[in-house]
Amino acid sequence: MRFRRIRILILLSLLVAAAGSTWLEQWIARGWRMPLEVELVPINGDGSAQTHARIAALDVADFADIDTFLRRETARYGVAIPQAMQLRLMPESRAIPPVPPRGGNVLATVWWSLKLRLWVYRQSGHWLPQFGTVKLFVLYHAPEDGVALEHSLGLQKGLIGVVHAFADPRQDSQNNVVIAHELLHTLGATDKYGPGGYPVYPDGVADASLGEGMPQREAEIMAGRYVNAAGRLVMPLSLAQCVIGAKTAREINLDAAFARRFGGAR
DSSP: OHHHHHHHHHHHHHHHHHHHHHHHHHHHHTOOSSOEEEEEEEEESSOOHHHHHHHHHOOGGGGHHHHHHHHHHHHHTTOOOSOSEEEEEOOOBOOOOOOOOSSOOHHHHHHHHHHHHHHHHHHHOOSSOOTTEEEEEEEEEOOOTTOOOOOOEEETTTTEEEEEEESOGGGHHHHHHHHHHHHHHHTTOOOOBOGGGOBOTTTTBSOGGGOTTOOOSSEETTTOOEEOTTSOEEOOSSGGGEEOOHHHHHHTTOSHHHHHHTTOOO
16 A cells, blocks of 8 residues: 555656646747747758768758747747747757657657657657757658658647748748748647638638638638638748748737737737
8 A cells, every 4th residue: 555655656756747848848948038949950850862962961040930920920929039039950960869659649649749758758868858949850852742741749848849941941931931830839839720721711711801601811820821812721821921920929929918928019
């Protein structure tokens, strides 16, 4: 009986510690008091020479428009900071993250999430977790006609993103749209699209005042696409065509109350 109580106490302590660490990392990451710390780890997703060459040529400047996007959008919600994101481009990793399960089985997804977090911890090379640092693992693939990339994902618990991107510098701007989307997932943003990838009105459109079903010229970042004047569902060419909508702003702690607390002007 005594051993059972000790075991329960240990389990409860671990749960409290896990909950506390999750709260702490989210408090740090979503504070918007200082630049968001982001580590981007490139991975050769297809083993090709083209992908290897693209990774070797990567530079921090290739991701600069993500910071520009975040600064522009956070300023709209009253947070004026000279730099929204501090990105560190890490050395190429040869390790491949665990593949997510197919079919939507909840238990399988939970187990995969735990495996991914353990994998990330092992890759970090640190004894202690890096609280408040978003870890983005970008798997690059050489473009192939008619072949779509695997679905990217971002986890709030652990601040982890796994992004599939094209190993072509001409795709950098659209790659950064996907990276920014998954980055905001790690901060608590939810998807704003429904069946077929169509934006959900009103939260998934850039300008809801135009009315439901009306064409848009920009995309809400968590919808990822917009319907143009021709009625086509299109992906924005760059983050210059993306905005953070009101619901997404609330989810990542950029609400009006935040602006009032810190004296920002909307």
